[in-house]
Amino acid sequence: MKTRDLSELAVRNLREAVLRNSLTTLGVAVGVASLVAMLSLGVGLQTLASQRLTRSGLFDAVFVTSQRNFRGPRQPPSPDSAPKRESRALDDDARQQFSKLSNVTEVYPQIRFVTDVRYAGKSESTSVLGLPDSSRSSGAFDGMKGAFFSSPTANEAILQIDFAKVLSDQPPSLIGKELTLRYAERAALSKAADNDEALLDTMMGSGKAGGISIVPRERNVRIVGITESDPSAGIGGFGGARVYLPLKTAEQLHVAQPDDLQAFLSGNSAKPSYMAMTVRVRSPKDVPQVEESIKQMGFATFSLLDATKSLRLVFTVFDLFLGLFGSLALTVASLGIINTLVMAILERRREIGILKALGATDRDVRSLFFAEAGAMGLFGGFFGVALGWLIGSALTWGTTIYLHRQNLPGVKISYIPWWLALGAIAFAIIVSLVAGLYPAARAARLNPVDALRYE
Amino acid sequence: MPAAPTLIQAESVFREYRLGETVIRAVDDVSLTVEKGEFLALLGSSGSGKSTLLSMMAGLDRPTSGAIRVRERNLAALEPDELARYRRETVGMVFQSFNLLPRMTLEENVELPLRLAEVDRRDRESRVAEALERVRLGPRRRHRPSELSGGEQQRGALARALVNRPAILFADEPTGNLDSLNGEQILLLLREFQDSLGMTIIMVTHERPLAEKFANRIALLSDGRLVSDGVRR
Numbered sequence: 005m006k007t008r009d010l011s012e013l014a015v016r017n018l019r020e021a022v023l024r025n026s027l028t029t030l031g032v033a034v035g036v037a038s039l040v041a042m043l044s045l046g047v048g049l050q051t052l053a054s055q056r057l058t059r060s061g062l063f064d065a066v067f068v069t070s071q072r073n074f075r076g077p078r079q080p081p082s083p084d085s086a087p088k089r090e091s092r093a094l095d096d097d098a099r100q101q102f103s104k105l106s107n108v109t110e111v112y113p114q115i116r117f118v119t120d121v122r123y124a125g126k127s128e129s130t131s132v133l134g135l136p137d138s139s140r141s142s143g144a145f146d147g148m149k150g151a152f153f154s155s156p157t158a159n160e161a162i163l164q165i166d167f168a169k170v171l172s173d174q175p176p177s178l179i180g181k182e183l184t185l186r187y188a189e190r191a192a193l194s195k196a197a198d199n200d201e202a203l204l205d206t207m208m209g210s211g212k213a214g215g216i217s218i219v220p221r222e223r224n225v226r227i228v229g230i231t232e233s234d235p236s237a238g239i240g241g242f243g244g245a246r247v248y249l250p251l252k253t254a255e256q257l258h259v260a261q262p263d264d265l266q267a268f269l270s271g272n273s274a275k276p277s278y279m280a281m282t283v284r285v286r287s288p289k290d291v292p293q294v295e296e297s298i299k300q301m302g303f304a305t306f307s308l309l310d311a312t313k314s315l316r317l318v319f320t321v322f323d324l325f326l327g328l329f330g331s332l333a334l335t336v337a338s339l340g341i342i343n344t345l346v347m348a349i350l351e352r353r354r355e356i357g358i359l360k361a362l363g364a365t366d367r368d369v370r371s372l373f374f375a376e377a378g379a380m381g382l383f384g385g386f387f388g389v390a391l392g393w394l395i396g397s398a399l400t401w402g403t404t405i406y407l408h409r410q411n412l413p414g415v416k417i418s419y420i421p422w423w424l425a426l427g428a429i430a431f432a433i434i435v436s437l438v439a440g441l442y443p444a445a446r447a448a449r450l451n452p453v454d455a456l457r458y459e
Numbered sequence: 460m461p462a463a464p465t466l467i468q469a470e471s472v473f474r475e476y477r478l479g480e481t482v483i484r485a486v487d488d489v490s491l492t493v494e495k496g497e498f499l500a501l502l503g504s505s506g507s508g509k510s511t512l513l514s515m516m517a518g519l520d521r522p523t524s525g526a527i528r529v530r531e532r533n534l535a536a537l538e539p540d541e542l543a544r545y546r547r548e549t550v551g552m553v554f555q556s557f558n559l560l561p562r563m564t565l566e567e568n569v570e571l572p573l574r575l576a577e578v579d580r581r582d583r584e585s586r587v588a589e590a591l592e593r594v595r596l597g598p599r600r601r602h603r604p605s606e607l608s609g610g611e612q613q614r615g616a617l618a619r620a621l622v623n624r625p626a627i628l629f630a631d632e633p634t635g636n637l638d639s640l641n642g643e644q645i646l647l648l649l650r651e652f653q654d655s656l657g658m659t660i661i662m663v664t665h666e667r668p669l670a671e672k673f674a675n676r677i678a679l680l681s682d683g684r685l686v687s688d689g690v691r692r
Binding site: 363 | 514517519520539540543544546547548550552554558560562563571572574575576577619623
């Protein structure tokens, strides 16, 4: 029999016992819905975590330090290790070189310094961190009171809530106010001072010229925001900063850095160097290549790529478990299909006999029952995906309401990608066909004479 | 006049059924030939084995032993799919209880053998219409079996048996559920098919008068054995 004729007959048969077949199809739909809802939760949570982590910039970044700074915990080099390259200063030349590497989107130094903050007669020491403009979309400032910096060079500051509470009992009232930062500026020596230093060097026998001076400075900045999270946390941030400035503004302050003393002693004090730099790449998959290139240049690097692999593994196992639980309902539904089709064989025994008397082969009869099982799987799959989507949406809705009550932004915890929808429908059809195997084989085996005798 | 070629040849056919320890011999060493274009009535009382013999000749059942040859091919030796093909292409069947599918309209019932034979959709409509016209049920083609009288249902079953243009038409007690008037109408139609289409007709009946009136030849069965094979008319 041709496929179209077979399909028409199957649909007609399903319509005949509409209540029973609808209930069986509903059973499949509930099974698929539970599977889809479970997996959509897994996928949703994974997507949410991935998005948050991607936006945090931890996984598409390589953190670079000078090997001078990070020699490691004094372990002797292994005998077969490659000979050490000459360690280089992490300065603006290095920054330029990193920027030219392929797939690098942004390079910025870590500008962090201790400052004395003065506000309304109070004086508090704290740590300041320069933030690149890309931090705006990192997610760390979601739900922040006030606004992000108006421009990359603005004389503006964002305060961490704990520090804001130190300055005022009403932290939001600080927004728009000015505070004063006192810091140590690293300044090149004047010509005269340079000569004096040359003299000093000669006297000390080093024979090297050059030097720096540390000068106390003040800068007034306007408070534009107060954040509850700590955007300086994590690799490359090391946490603990309480005042945030636009990175370019922080750079313009020429604040003395811990490396300056070492640079001065090694005679490289002419150019400022940095403790660490962050090299941001196009996507996490570009991290290894960029990391290797930077190592080749003689710098120490660190990335969290391995951590993402572990995270993916955890979510895969999580999804597997959710899928297994979801499949249980579908397994129960498949028993419903077997029951419905076996009942149909009993009821339609005579019809099978007539079909065989008219020339239907065993394969025709088997295919007809298969088509009916497959159709129940198809319809059940479609309804199941829709139902699963509704359940997932309800969960997202409920979670969002709960989070809003906790003054937290809503999140989409359930997500059904196209592959999950299509996969669930295909799975429902396959389960239904497997469930239809026994009834179909039994129907095909019927002796036409016995079947025609059946009343 | 030259003799018509043999179409069906049953050779020492046995059909036994096992019921626990008991063996029931429904057909007991029957040998029979049917010529092309013949109208053969298999006559006998209930349990005489006539329907069993008809089922075997129609390819619905297989003999326990012996051979049934149709156009030189032994049905007993055919594979299930070949036997199904024989039923689909060579045979048309009519039953006592009409056996129309109740959820289909008359024309859908008549179309069913064409679907199974994978006849092109464009040809089906005309062939269904032609078959229904032959049994004078054209105007009732959209009715379901429950909306038809017994006589009409049997005529519909005849149209379904006819639509594949089979060489042999088997009728198992076609008048058993009909009154005498409708019964005669059905047998008249069978005769008409025999005459106009050259169809071979083998009918099982227990009504001797009808058999004598319409069949060319009567074979009498009793307790599974062929007790007489009547003269051709």
